[in-house]
Amino acid sequence: MLVSNRDLLAPARTRAYAVGAFNISNLESLLAVTEAAVEEKSPVIVAATPSAIKYGGLSYLAKMVRTAAESSLVPMSLHLDHGSDFEMVSKCVAAGFTSVMIDGSFLTFEQNVALTKRVVDLAHPKGVSVEAELGRLAGVEEKTVEEKEAVLTDPETAREFVENSCVDALAVAIGTSHGAYKFKTEPKLDFERLRSISEKVDVPLVLHGASSVPAWIIEKASRYGAELKGAKGIPEEHIQKAISLGIAKINIDTDLRLAFTATVREVLTNSPKEFDPRKILGPAKEAMKEVVKSKMRLFGSSGKA
Numbered sequence: 001m002l003v004s005n006r007d008l009l010a011p012a013r014t015r016a017y018a019v020g021a022f023n024i025s026n027l028e029s030l031l032a033v034t035e036a037a038v039e040e041k042s043p044v045i046v047a048a049t050p051s052a053i054k055y056g057g058l059s060y061l062a063k064m065v066r067t068a069a070e071s072s073l074v075p076m077s078l079h080l081d082h083g084s085d086f087e088m089v090s091k092c093v094a095a096g097f098t099s100v101m102i103d104g105s106f107l108t109f110e111q112n113v114a115l116t117k118r119v120v121d122l123a124h125p126k127g128v129s130v131e132a133e134l135g136r137l138a139g140v141e142e143k144t145v146e147e148k149e150a151v152l153t154d155p156e157t158a159r160e161f162v163e164n165s166c167v168d169a170l171a172v173a174i175g176t177s178h179g180a181y182k183f184k185t186e187p188k189l190d191f192e193r194l195r196s197i198s199e200k201v202d203v204p205l206v207l208h209g210a211s212s213v214p215a216w217i218i219e220k221a222s223r224y225g226a227e228l229k230g231a232k233g234i235p236e237e238h239i240q241k242a243i244s245l246g247i248a249k250i251n252i253d254t255d256l257r258l259a260f261t262a263t264v265r266e267v268l269t270n271s272p273k274e275f276d277p278r279k280i281l282g283p284a285k286e287a288m289k290e291v292v293k294s295k296m297r298l299f300g301s302s303g304k305a
């Protein structure tokens with residue numbers, strides 16, 4: 001059975017661990033996430049963005065994830081990541097998503113509250129939980145956000161936002177960004193800001209743009225021809241500190257994409273005669289699964305299912 005993020009995140013916040021939200025867009029990524037959750041006995045959030053839905057099809061993805069939840073017996077939610085508008089959210093709720101994010105981070109404060117409240121009014125009667133974002137992350141999403149357009153979350157505004165919108169979880173901007181190029185110099189997150197938001201806001205907090213861009217994956221991908229110069233992510237110690245300060249949901253997409261790509265490149269280079277997709281995508285799925293498992297151990301969610 002699929003459960004909502006509210007059910008998954010309440011114990012995470014009180015017991016100081018975080019539940020990973022892993023982006024999927026096809027069978028291989030879903031199998032990787034599901035098998036990892038089963039092997040780690042971990043609750044898990046399966047996330048799909050509007051562009052993943054456009055790629056895989058809403059009904060295909062929703063039904064595949066429902067099947068995954070039924071056969072895996074770990075607490076799992078199906079979450080719309082970066083829901084772009086009310087219509088998208090409505091379609092996902094109708095298709096059986098158990099959690100939705102409405103990303104009003106491009107709107108004014110008042111417009112963001114109003115849109116989020118409208119989504120809450122649609123979702124809550126159906127048992128679907130809602131995440132919103134305040135502040136704005138830099139990096140690659142459907143539309144690329146330039147560094148100068150990024151805005152960190154103000155703690156007092158966050159308190160007001162949560163009170164007025166009745167949202168269940170809040171994504172905060174504290175210096176992370178989407179994609180593989182998060183820092184030009186040393187990685188730096190604003191932990192004081194996070195501490196202050198955490199004191200003022202009593203819903204679980206969400207960290208987007210949390211991939212670590214592990215050196216070993218970059219090295220492997222580069223060995224087989226990828227061009228990823230300057231790629232840099234969030235150090236694992238920063239992730240652990242963020243969890244201790246109230247982050248209860250952590251979004252990972254880039255590290256799975258990198259693991260997938262590095263492995264496909266490796267197989268194609270080492271086995272030039274291979275043309276069975278299962279022999280190419282199978283190892284790539286295994287590589288994504290190992291990444292997901294290591295995240296679950298890092299986040300402290302292993303053994304919590």
Ligand code: G3H
Pocket residue numbers: 023049050051052081082140141142178179253254
């Ligand atoms: O924020 C989520 C992503 O990493 C971007 O995903 O390419 O599926 O829109 P997307």
Ligand code: 13P
Pocket residue numbers: 023081082177178179180207208209210211212251252253254255
């Ligand atoms: P990364 O690009 O760091 O994996 O972040 C993913 C994310 O925030 C999805 O919503």
Ligand code: ZN
Pocket residue numbers: 082178208209251
């Ligand atoms: Zn995100």
